[in-house]
Amino acid sequence: MKTSIEVEYWVVDGEGKLTAAGDLVDLSEQVEGEFVKPLLEMKTTPCETVEELRNKFVERLHSTVQATRARDRHLVPLGTPLSDESIEFRSDERTAIQRRVLGESFDHAKHCAGTHVHFEQEDVLGQLNALTALDPAFALLNTSPYYRGERVAACARPYVYRRGCYRDHPEHGQLREYAESVEGRERELGTRFEAFKRLAAADGVSESRIEELFEPDDTVWTPVRLRRSFPTVEWRSPDAALPSEVLRLVSEMAPIVRRTGETPVTIDDGEVGVDADGVTLPAFETLERYVEEAMTHGLESTAVTDYLERMGLTPSRYRPIGSEIDGRSTVSPRSARRLRLRYARRLERDVRQLSAATGRRTGASKRMTI
Known part of the structure; x- marks a missing residue:
């Protein structure tokens, strides 16, 4: 099962102020600009193994961080920029149409940076x-409780996306029931x-133009998305985060995910978990309670950590940035700039450590094959 990663990072200057990605988007085919100017997306090509994925992701990050530093800019691994500052959309027809169709609520998306993981369809x-x-x-990857300077929830980004961006169009952006x-x-x-074409037509965008610019899977932004064009199943739930945490x-x-093709997948509230007999999921109504608890309390909730453990994950291995910076009701622009620089430096250190570890593993492998 091939896997690939896309992570969005904020770009800041030497003072921690949000700044346009600019020519950074020209560094590689695996580096792209996002729909707002201070956001940069790093991605990998599909990889056969997690080890290959790690190597490709770290290699691309290392060169991008170096190029970013050379321009006196930094990449920030936060799900939101924390404070309430002006963020401009890029000039892009697709984005303009999304804003017209989804209305003012789409502007909430300007403040959100996430991680997307693509799993090859099996x-x-x-x-x-x-x-x-x-x-x-x-x-597990929660990096911000704050949205536009206010504390809104332990996990602000999913809260803003689901309560803000897609409040009026839940079928285009909310978690869907099991298929x-x-x-x-x-x-x-x-x-x-x-439905998207009808909404666009009401705003004067022709059906033919929508069909030129969008595919059916491009007009939903749900946390789990079936992608026809890759083809993958895309998991879009987590924040942008430190590379080591994303890879973990x-x-x-x-x-x-691979076990779903090897063992039965069933729904049974009484026996939820992943084991040798299969993958057992909770009823969707129960899952919604876990989601709400995760947004509100993050890993402080034992109900959430117990559930994730039963599902095969290890919450004790994660140190979410959001828990580190929580504890205040508001964040000023000055404090936000300071925090953005702190975690930009943390990302740079994280990349250096990952790069060194990758080099050691690669060198050991080469020595063994001589």
Whole structure:
């Protein structure tokens, strides 16, 4: 099962102020600008193993961090920029259409940076439903309780996305119920695409133009997304985070997702968990309670950590940034700049350590093959 990663990082200057990614987007095909100017996306190509994924991700990050530092800029691993500062959209027709269709609520997305993990489609139904059940794992990579200077929840980014961006269009961005069939989920994508075209037409955008710019899976931004064009099942729940934490979570999740093609996937509230007999998911109504608890309390909730452990993850291995910076009701622009620089330096140190470890492993492998 091939796997790939996409992580969005904020770009700041030497004072911690948000700044445009600019020419950083020209560094590589694996580095792209996002829909707002101070956001940069790092991604890998699909990899056969987690080790290969680690090596490619670290290599690309290392060169990008060096290029960013050479321009007196830094990458920040936070799910939100913390304070209430002006953030500009890039000039992009697709983004402009999204804003027209989704309305002012789409502006909440300007303040959110996330991690997306793509799993190659194998047992697609099992993958869709297991990743849905793993949604509360966003608490493991929680990096911000703050949105526009205010504390809104332990995990601010999923809270803002689900309560803000897609409040009026939940079918385009909220967690969906378990899929009953792959065909049914594909029909649902088609239905959402038609709805998106109708909404766009009401704002004067022709159907033909929508079909030129969007695919059906481009018009939903749900936490778990079936991608036809890759083809993958995409998990979009977590924040942007330190690279080592992202890689740790992927290394834990990949075996769970892979098991969906090897053992039965069932729904049974009484026997939830991953074991030799299969993957057992909670009822969706129960899952929604875990999601709410994760957003509100993060890893402070024993109900969440117990659930994630039963699902095959190890919460004790994670040290979310969000827990470190929590504890105040507001964050001023000055404090936000200071925090952004602190965690930019943490990311740079993290990348150096990962790069050194990758070099040691690669060198040992080469010595063994001589």
